[in-house]
Amino acid sequence: MTRHMKMDNADTRRRLDDMVQGAVGAPLDRPDGPLKVTGAAHYAAEQPTDALCYGVLVRAPAAKGRLLNMSTNAVMALPGVLAIVSDERMLRNPAQGTANEAPVQGVHEIAYFGQPVALVVAETFEQARHAAQALQLHIETTDEAALDPLAVEPEIPEDKQSSMGDLDAAMKNAVYRVDETYTTPSHSSAPMEPHASIAQWEGEQLTLRGSYQMLKYNRNELADSLGIEPKNVRILAPYVGGGFGSKLGIAPEAVAAALAAKKLSRPVSVAMTRPHVFETTMRRSETRQRVRLAADAQGRLTGIGHETLVSNLPGERFAEPVTQATAFMYRGENRIIGQKIARLNRTCAGSVRAPGEAVGVTIVENAMDELAEQAGIDPVELRKRNIPEEDPTRQVPFSSHKLAEALDAGARGFGWEKRNAIPKQVRDGEWMIGMGMASAFRVNMLKEAQARVRLNANGTAEIESDQTDIGTGTYAILTQIACDMLGLAPENVTVRLGDTDLPPGSGSGGSFGAASNGTAVFLACEELRLQLATAAGCAEPDLTLKDGKAIVGNRQVIIAELLPSTALEATGHIEPGDASSKVRQATYGAYFAEVAVSAITGETRVRRMTGAFAAGRILNAKTARSQCLGGMVWGIGMALTEALEFDPRYGQIANHDFAEYHIPVNADVPQIDVILLEEHDDWANPLQAKGLGELGICGAGAAITNAIYNATGVRVRDYPATLDKILPGLET
Numbered sequence: 001m002t003r004h005m006k007m008d009n010a011d012t013r014r015r016l017d018d019m020v021q022g023a024v025g026a027p028l029d030r031p032d033g034p035l036k037v038t039g040a041a042h043y044a045a046e047q048p049t050d051a052l053c054y055g056v057l058v059r060a061p062a063a064k065g066r067l068l069n070m071s072t073n074a075v076m077a078l079p080g081v082l083a084i085v086s087d088e089r090m091l092r093n094p095a096q097g098t099a100n101e102a103p104v105q106g107v108h109e110i111a112y113f114g115q116p117v118a119l120v121v122a123e124t125f126e127q128a129r130h131a132a133q134a135l136q137l138h139i140e141t142t143d144e145a146a147l148d149p150l151a152v153e154p155e156i157p158e159d160k161q162s163s164m165g166d167l168d169a170a171m172k173n174a175v176y177r178v179d180e181t182y183t184t185p186s187h188s189s190a191p192m193e194p195h196a197s198i199a200q201w202e203g204e205q206l207t208l209r210g211s212y213q214m215l216k217y218n219r220n221e222l223a224d225s226l227g228i229e230p231k232n233v234r235i236l237a238p239y240v241g242g243g244f245g246s247k248l249g250i251a252p253e254a255v256a257a258a259l260a261a262k263k264l265s266r267p268v269s270v271a272m273t274r275p276h277v278f279e280t281t282m283r284r285s286e287t288r289q290r291v292r293l294a295a296d297a298q299g300r301l302t303g304i305g306h307e308t309l310v311s312n313l314p315g316e317r318f319a320e321p322v323t324q325a326t327a328f329m330y331r332g333e334n335r336i337i338g339q340k341i342a343r344l345n346r347t348c349a350g351s352v353r354a355p356g357e358a359v360g361v362t363i364v365e366n367a368m369d370e371l372a373e374q375a376g377i378d379p380v381e382l383r384k385r386n387i388p389e390e391d392p393t394r395q396v397p398f399s400s401h402k403l404a405e406a407l408d409a410g411a412r413g414f415g416w417e418k419r420n421a422i423p424k425q426v427r428d429g430e431w432m433i434g435m436g437m438a439s440a441f442r443v444n445m446l447k448e449a450q451a452r453v454r455l456n457a458n459g460t461a462e463i464e465s466d467q468t469d470i471g472t473g474t475y476a477i478l479t480q481i482a483c484d485m486l487g488l489a490p491e492n493v494t495v496r497l498g499d500t501d502l503p504p505g506s507g508s509g510g511s512f513g514a515a516s517n518g519t520a521v522f523l524a525c526e527e528l529r530l531q532l533a534t535a536a537g538c539a540e541p542d543l544t545l546k547d548g549k550a551i552v553g554n555r556q557v558i559i560a561e562l563l564p565s566t567a568l569e570a571t572g573h574i575e576p577g578d579a580s581s582k583v584r585q586a587t588y589g590a591y592f593a594e595v596a597v598s599a600i601t602g603e604t605r606v607r608r609m610t611g612a613f614a615a616g617r618i619l620n621a622k623t624a625r626s627q628c629l630g631g632m633v634w635g636i637g638m639a640l641t642e643a644l645e646f647d648p649r650y651g652q653i654a655n656h657d658f659a660e661y662h663i664p665v666n667a668d669v670p671q672i673d674v675i676l677l678e679e680h681d682d683w684a685n686p687l688q689a690k691g692l693g694e695l696g697i698c699g700a701g702a703a704i705t706n707a708i709y710n711a712t713g714v715r716v717r718d719y720p721a722t723l724d725k726i727l728p729g730l731e732t
Contacts (some may be wrong), residue, residue: 001570003527005519007446008577010399011683013215015526016484016617020546021636023483027622028490032239032475037126038377041239044211045196045271052198053082054125055260055270057253058118059280060110063145063206063345063651067108067117071136075120078134080127085260091253093348094281095221096318097214097248097474103255104315110139112280112345113652117163119256121268145345147651149311151284152449154340160319162327164393165334167292170303174294174457176375179305182291182363182483182717185643187284188277188661189352193241195281196271199257204228206261209236209699210254213243214507215466219500221250228301238498240470240508245351246281247470248509253453269381277582278656282350283644285310285320291367295335299375303334306364312349320349321356325441325698327393328584330386335393345651350511353634354694355441362638365702366717369709379706380407380416380590383439399583399683402440402614406590409675410437410612415594423713431596433607434711438702440589440613442695446504446576446685451520453482454566455528459548461486463495467505467517472693473623477514478521480620481687485525487545487559503571511587514619516574519685523572531570535562574685583683587695589613591632591703597711602727603706604638606668611700612675616690621676624692628674637664639701640720 016024033040042048053341060067073085078411088106092115095103107117120135122128137291146152171177197210206228212218215235223230240247253270272280272480292305308322323337328585352358372379384404390397411417420426426433451465479493496502506516526540533540536552544551555721579585594607611632620626645654655661680688705721708714714729 001527002573003523003570004118004573006575006577007579008683009579010683011686012682014680014688015689019484021100021484021487023137023480023490025499025618026480028476028480030471030473031479031495037324043163043193043239043241044209044548045199045269046408047198047209048352049198049200049267049394049424051122052267052687053117053264054128055121055257055258055268056128057116057147057270057276058132058135059119060137062110062139062141063113063147064143065110065139065141067110068138068140070118070138075135078131080123081120081131082123083121083260083263084118085256085263087259089225089227089255089259090116091225091255091418092467093313093316094251095249096350097217099217100518101220101317103250105225108430112347114347116252116256116280116625117268120261121264121377122258127372133527135557145399145651146343147345147646147648149309149342149344152342152344154309154342156340160339163336167303167305167334167336170294170334171292174302175297176295176299176371178291178293178367178370180291180367180370182289182366184287184359184719185600186286187642188644189244189246190663191242191244191246192714194274194277195247195251195253195270197254197257198267198269199261200267201262204232205316206232206258207234207236208254208258211240211247211692213236213247213468213470214467214508215238215498215500217507218250222254222258225250225255228524236498237468237501238310240468243470243508244353244356248351250484251281274658275656278661279347279653282352283347284352285312285349287320287322287556289322289363290478291364293367293371295371295375299377299385301330301332304330304332305336307336307338309340309342311344311346314343316348316583318350322360323510324356324443325361328391328586329364329441331388331392346646347653354442354697356700361441361699362702364507365699369436369706373557379437380411383407394584397583399585400679400681402677402679403588404679406588406612406614407439409677410590410610413612413673413675416592422527423710430599432599432711433594434707435708436703436710437590437592438706439462439693439697439700440591442511442587442691442698444684444690445510445512447512447516448575449516449520450503450571450573451505451517451524452503453521453524453528455486455563457560457563457565457567459558460492461488463493463516463521465497465505466500466501466502468498468508468511470508471506472627473620474513474517476617476623477518481518481521482525484528485522485529488548510675511694514527515685515687515689515691516618518687518689519574520572520660522686524570525575528568531568532559532562585683587615587690587692589695591700593703593707595704595707597708597726599730602723602730604640604721606670606704606728608670608721610673611696612676612677613692614679615692616679616684617688618676619689624676625674627693628696629672632700633664633669634697635700636668636704638719639704643720
């Protein structure tokens with residue numbers, strides 16, 4: 001049986017509130033946790049496979065040109081070398097992980113430094129690596145590569161421009177105004193597990209063990225690349241060691257492994273090195289953002305302008321959606337929102353954690369701090385004064401809006417009232433102390449998802465979906481929903497994920513995984529409850545399930561006694577509907593940070609940080625807190641250290657490993673407090689849950705750079721706020 005639901009209107013039933021098992025919301029440990037910490041969970045490159053051989057990608061040492069040929073004879077004579085694969089079906093760019101966009105293929109036209117052009121396969125990884133390094137490429141350099149986003153004529157897509165009212169007039173008549181340009185650099189997703197695939201053929205059937213986030217789309221992308229039917233592709237990804245967007249779409253190593261395995265009739269493993277990951281998978285685009293704010297004497301916004309420049313390779317449709325949240329963040333009847341795209345010969349730009357808001361909200365929150373300073377209004381109060389009553393651009397109501405509550409809760413928890421509003425007033429020896437804050441905004445999405453739930457005669461349950469767990473807690477959350485709906489203990493629920501032979505889930509991305517797939521499990525369990533109620537002779541709402549027992553009135557029986565000799569099985573199927581067009585759905589939060597800046601060196605240290613977040617019903621308090629912590633740590637990196645550095649002469653990434661791409665480590669991360677607000681959003685889904693994984697980064701960096709200003713009086717508008725950008729301001 002399948003229970004299907006299309007989310008067209010608010011679901012006010014709040015059925016989870018009627019359940020008594022008490023699993024949803026609790027800080028349940030991850031069922032997969034012990035497997036991961038003991039090494040029993042096999043990741044993509046760790047799958048035991050007989051007769052396995054190894055491939056290493058050969059990549060272009062130029063940013064633009066044409067591959068003429070390769071010197072293959074000498075390499076094929078090296079010990080252990082089995083094949084050199086260079087095929088137009090190989091990927092030029094990683095896929096973007098969408099349902100209807102084919103991957104960009106081809107090896108001869110070179111578009112960026114590090115583009116894969118061949119795969120060398122050998123008996124051992126070491127032999128393959130040596131041979132790949134020895135392979136000589138003959139490249140004809142054609143036109144000069146486009147490497148500087150400010151040196152090319154940008155595209156101006158019509159669908160990315162919008163305006164309301166007269167912003168120029170609003171700026172002219174404003175009592176307080178901000179008109180500044182800010183820049184952010186490219187970022188790397190930098191997942192802990194590198195991209196890796198093991199490909200194996202049985203006749204015309206391909207099985208790929210890979211590290212991917214969106215299997216129902218990845219299957220189509222891989223099949224499209226190879227020119228075969230999706231039904232002949234099976235992808236397995238039960239454990240994924242982080243993705244942050246870089247594993248949304250099939251990457252070059254998967255297609256290369258599949259081609260080589262077909263050629264050799266042997267399984268082939270291709271694992272990217274760390275430099276490969278940096279140079280060959282997705283980066284977040286650098287941005288140049290002009291923000292204009294116009295406000296009246298009370299600090300109420302009358303106008304907002306947000307115009308951005310981003311980059312990507314020629315032919316790529318994706319553009320970093322920098323202004324995605326600007327449309328609904330704050331009031332202001334006069335608006336200009338626009339985007340330009342520079343076509344560059346740099347690594348493909350794509351989705352990196354919280355695409356759009358991570359950099360867009362951060363910059364708007366910097367501008368809001370500048371406005372608060374001008375107007376002499378507390379930054380928290382300024383934001384509260386500018387919360388709109390409805391979506392300012394679409395004129396539809398908000399499904400829920402908890403920004404004011406998040407601001408107040410965060411301020412109380414942090415001790416914001418102790419802040420000295422005048423910069424450069426607080427010292428601790430050589431350290432200049434400051435506090436800063438910022439709001440958090442992130443769009444909320446629901447995606448189509450299916451899940452199958454089986455209730456066995458022994459009182460256990462199984463959940464099946466091709467949904468992935470990329471470290472976010474999917475195994476735990478789906479377990480908890482089934483526990484509450486079916487009245488079972490967690491140890492009696494088994495979750496199977498990451499296999500395209502299972503019902504298609506939403507995939508992991510956009511913070512929609514828990515709500516979308518959780519709803520699919522919820523719907524399947526509702527169907528099972530209906531069947532159990534029929535067996536018990538009662539209406540489904542009158543059935544109570546708890547601790548493996550069914551309770552109807554004053555009668556209590558073991559759930560298994562209501563089952564037939566075989567298992568009960570149901571599939572839940574959720575689809576987005578008209579709800580998203582009737583209301584504005586979003587998540588909200590607020591960050592507060594205290595920093596210390598050395599008056600001698602300009603070094604910044606974050607002393608403490610607090611985040612308060614509202615994201616609908618919290619399904620697991622522990623994994624939710626973990627996601628918020630991770631986002632805020634990333635915010636520290638954005639603010640202080642993270643930047644991909646491109647060589648302006650040749651286009652390669654100069655800091656393509658963890659030695660030089662500086663992400664926060666334990667010594668950089670202070671005490672971080674997370675406050676999760678109570679919220680149920682009936683418009684989101686039957687669970688009333690919303691996305692949380694990306695909300696934690698959307699503006700976090702601004703709280704830190706705003707705190708740097710409070711400490712030093714130095715405005716850093718060019719991220720990250722490294723000491724060389726702070727120190728000159730301390731000397732004046």
